[in-house]
Amino acid sequence: MTSGLEDRFQTLHEIVRAARMNLAPGPWDYLVGGTETETTLRRNRLGIDSLAFRPRVLRDVSRIDTGTSLFKRRLRIPVMLAPIGSIESFTPGGGATAAKASAAFGVPQMLSSACNPGLEATAAAADNFRIFQLYVRGDEAWVDDHAERAIAHGYAAFCMTVDTAHYGPTVLGPYRDAGYVVGDLLHVPLPRSPWGF
Numbered sequence: 001m002t003s004g005l006e007d008r009f010q011t012l013h014e015i016v017r018a019a020r021m022n023l024a025p026g027p028w029d030y031l032v033g034g035t036e037t038e039t040t041l042r043r044n045r046l047g048i049d050s051l052a053f054r055p056r057v058l059r060d061v062s063r064i065d066t067g068t069s070l071f072k073r074r075l076r077i078p079v080m081l082a083p084i085g086s087i088e089s090f091t092p093g094g095g096a097t098a099a100k101a102s103a104a105f106g107v108p109q110m111l112s113s114a115c116n117p118g119l120e121a122t123a124a125a126a127d128n129f130r131i132f133q134l135y136v137r138g139d140e141a142w143v144d145d146h147a148e149r150a151i152a153h154g155y156a157a158f159c160m161t162v163d164t165a166h167y168g169p170t171v172l173g174p175y176r177d178a179g180y181v182v183g184d185l186l187h188v189p190l191p192r193s194p195w196g197f
Contacts, residue, residue, distance in 0.1 A: 027089045071156055073129055076106035083133040083159075085114030093117075096125035103128035110159065113146065123153035133159040 034041030088094030102109035103126040132150040
């Protein structure tokens with residue numbers, strides 16, 4: 001499977017650089033930022049940075065299988081497209097575009113209920129392995145309705161997000177507006193202590 005992207009991008013950093021150049025500041029801040037104090041974002045970054053590949057040399061690499069399985073379905077690689085609310089801010093087709101990429105690359109897609117074009121239109125866009133993520137905002141009948149619609153449209157699993165009573169504000173945009181962002185780094189001046197340091 002070739003998409004031509006392997007000629008443009010050799011590293012994740014190149015992909016990030018291209019995204020940064022192609023997105024306006026608002027969508028970029030939303031994509032790379034977190035909410036409130038960004039504590040979870042920092043913890044996630046530390047967790048990812050603690051992982052490393054163990055180099056192995058002089059090994060037989062004539063047959064390499066990077067695949068795995070999830071819910072008894074074969075995946076080409078152990079990667080999933082994460083749910084991104086308002087994904088239509090980054091690409092006009094929103095969840096449908098991500099569904100097509102998921103099908104083309106052979107990885108599952110988790111669709112956020114907080115994006116467009118919605119679970120039915122996204123399912124119609126591609127024959128992919130898809131999971132639906134629902135932000136619980138209604139009563140039991142509302143949740144049941146979404147679950148039934150997801151099942152009817154071929155979603156293999158259903159994920160409920162219940163830890164968010166309301167959407168938190170992202171912080172990078174306001175800090176950028178106040179002049180505390182240099183490049184993509186947040187430089188927030190710390191308040192002075194009562195002892196003068």
